[in-house]
Amino acid sequence: xxPTLLSLLSLGFCVSLRIWTAVGELExxxxxxxPSPVVPLGQTVTLQCHFRSPLKRFRLFKxxxxxxxxxxxxxxxxxxxxxxxxxxxxxxxxxxxSRFLLLPIHSDPLHIVITGVLTKPAISAHPGPLVQEGxxxxxxxxxxxxxxxxxxxxxxxxxxxxxxxxTFMGRHAAADFFIGPITLVRAGTYRCYGSLSRSPYEWSAxxxxxxxxxxxxxxxxxxxxxxxxxxxxxxxETLLCSSERAFDxxxxxxxxxxxxxxxxxxxxxxxxxxAAFPLGPGVPAHTGVCRCYGxxxxxxxxxxxxxxxxxxxxxxxxxxxxxxxxxxHTTEEAQLPQGHSSQLHLLFRLSxxxxxxxxxxxxxxxxxxxxxxxxxxxxxxxxxxSEQRGESSLPKPLP
Numbered sequence: 001x002x003p004t005l006l007s008l009l010s011l012g013f014c015v016s017l018r019i020w021t022a023v024g025e026l027e028x029x030x031x032x033x034x035p036s037p038v039v040p041l042g043q044t045v046t047l048q049c050h051f052r053s054p055l056k057r058f059r060l061f062k063x064x065x066x067x068x069x070x071x072x073x074x075x076x077x078x079x080x081x082x083x084x085x086x087x088x089x090x091x092x093x094x095x096x097x098s099r100f101l102l103l104p105i106h107s108d109p110l111h112i113v114i115t116g117v118l119t120k121p122a123i124s125a126h127p128g129p130l131v132q133e134g135x136x137x138x139x140x141x142x143x144x145x146x147x148x149x150x151x152x153x154x155x156x157x158x159x160x161x162x163x164x165x166x167t168f169m170g171r172h173a174a175a176d177f178f179i180g181p182i183t184l185v186r187a188g189t190y191r192c193y194g195s196l197s198r199s200p201y202e203w204s205a206x207x208x209x210x211x212x213x214x215x216x217x218x219x220x221x222x223x224x225x226x227x228x229x230x231x232x233x234x235x236x237e238t239l240l241c242s243s244e245r246a247f248d249x250x251x252x253x254x255x256x257x258x259x260x261x262x263x264x265x266x267x268x269x270x271x272x273x274x275a276a277f278p279l280g281p282g283v284p285a286h287t288g289v290c291r292c293y294g295x296x297x298x299x300x301x302x303x304x305x306x307x308x309x310x311x312x313x314x315x316x317x318x319x320x321x322x323x324x325x326x327x328x329h330t331t332e333e334a335q336l337p338q339g340h341s342s343q344l345h346l347l348f349r350l351s352x353x354x355x356x357x358x359x360x361x362x363x364x365x366x367x368x369x370x371x372x373x374x375x376x377x378x379x380x381x382x383x384x385x386s387e388q389r390g391e392s393s394l395p396k397p398l399p
Contacts, residue, residue, distance in 0.1 A: 028051075028105045028106070028107060029049050029050060029058075029094050029096050029105055029107040030050045030107050030108070031094045031107040031109075032047070032048045032110070033045050033047055033048075033112065034046045034048065037111060037113060038113045038115060038153070039081075039084050039088075039112060039114055040115050040116050041115065041116035041117060042083045043082060043083065043084060044080060044083060044084065045080075045081050045082060045084060045112065046078050046079070046080050047060060047080075047081065047112075048077070049077045049079070049094035057096070058095070059094065059104070060093075060094050061092065061094070061095065061106075062090050062091070063091045063092075081112070084114055085114070086114055086117060086199075086202055089113060089114040089199070089201035089202050090111075091109045091110070091111050091201075092109065092111075093106050093108070094106070095107070111201060112201065113201050113202075114201065114203070115193060115205060115206060116203075116204070116205045117199075117202040117204065118145060118194060118195075118196075118202075118204035119143070119144070119145060119204060120143075120206060120208075121141050121142055121143035121145075121147070121150070121192055121194050122141070122142050122208070123141050123142075123191065123207040123208065123210050124139070124140050124142075124210065125138070125210050126138045126140060129210055129212055129213060130213050131182045131213070132182075132215055132216045133181075133182060133183065133214050133216065133217065134182065135180060135181065135182055136180030136182070137178075137182060137212060138176050138177065138178050138179070139152060139176070139177040139179060139192070139210065140174065141175045141192035141194070142173060143174070144173065145173065146172065146173055147196060147204070148196050148197040149167065149195050149197070149200075150167050150175035150177075150194055151166045151192065151193045151194075151195065152166065152177045152190060152191075152192050153192070153193070153206075154186075154188050155191070155209070175192075177192075182214055183214075184214065184299070184302060187212050187214050187302070188211070188301055189209045189211050189212075190210050191208075191210075193206055193207070211301065212301065213302070213303050214301060214303065215293065215303045216304070216305045217303070218247075218294060218303075218304035218305065219243070219245055219305065220243075220308070221243035221250065221292055221294045221307050222241070222272075222307055222308070223240070223241050223290060223307040223308065224239070224240050224310065225239055225240075225310065225312060226238045232282065232315055233281075233282055233284060233315065235281065236280065236282070237278075237279045237281075237282045237286065237312070237314075238276050238277065239276070239277045239290060239310070240274055240276055240277075241275050241277065241294075241307065242272040242273060242274030242275075243274075243294045243304070244272045245273075245304070246273060247294030247295060247296065247304070248263060248273075248296055248297055249261055249262065249263050249264065249294070249295055249296070250262055250264065250275040250277075250292055250293065250294055250295075251292060251293040251294075251303065252277045252290060252291075253290065253291050253292070253293070253306075254286075254290045259279075259290075260277065262275040262277060263275065277292075283314060284314050284315075285314075286312060287312060287313050287314050288311075288312060289309045289311055290309070290310045290311075290312055291306040291308075291309055292307045293305075293306055
């Protein structure tokens, strides 16, 4: 029995369907973004569609099935988007076609997020960015805008971002992310973003970075000041951080404020590696407790234990005068011990108070006594006049 045309078409369709099913079960295209699917506003991003089968044609689709472009390729195709705008945000898939396949094979969706559309939030670490291994830390994201969702991203060693977590807040201005126990994998640079439910692929600008660092993994270095812990204002001050361990970089912090990082630049006493931190002319604002840490460039988020604290005190310069023009009493008082000087100040104040009190009493006396004397004199003069008038009124005796 000769095969009919309909049977041949059915057979070809079944074979193609089996090939397509087998290929689809073995592998389907994958879509990736370089350098990252999180793209700042105005930058470019390259989408790569990978498929090992001998596909001859690829297509890139955005949400709602819109075909953006069609390029030729063998094993992969590159689709460059940008400079990106808010319209580029969305979900993408790619599909591959071949003359051996009747139906296209679609990749899993890839979400392209555009950042910088909204104002950036702020991020802070509690109890602080320096954490001992195994402890917990809370990253607090806060914004003046009422975001529906906060997203926390961690920067890996290649500079790309990987999602660490997200919190749906429902129109709130803050969110907390609990991280721990802290290990080398969880240590790193973190940023947070905010978004609104009406545009889930449009995020705010990233927050300023916060570095979560593990401390206490190595022996502590030592910290000292070339001029001593007390420096006068205007004098150049330099702090030396050194360690017998072969650290290749050192970090200096004052009251939790990171003053910078320096590579090891020489050897100090006992051939210890050290780094000199010049703080410039001393000002009272430099006063505070300083600590330094050591680390290796291959592990930027793993630091040693902190050095012993160094209290740096910057004082204002004292003005000096010529001894010949100084009051001798002042000179003698300056030469006395501090206890005697304070006693002299007390006696001086009591003497001044006594003098002012005496003057005040004398003024009162001078003010009141003359009035009394005048009144007394007037009364005596009045009596004398009345006596004279009385004598003149008496009859004179007859001769």
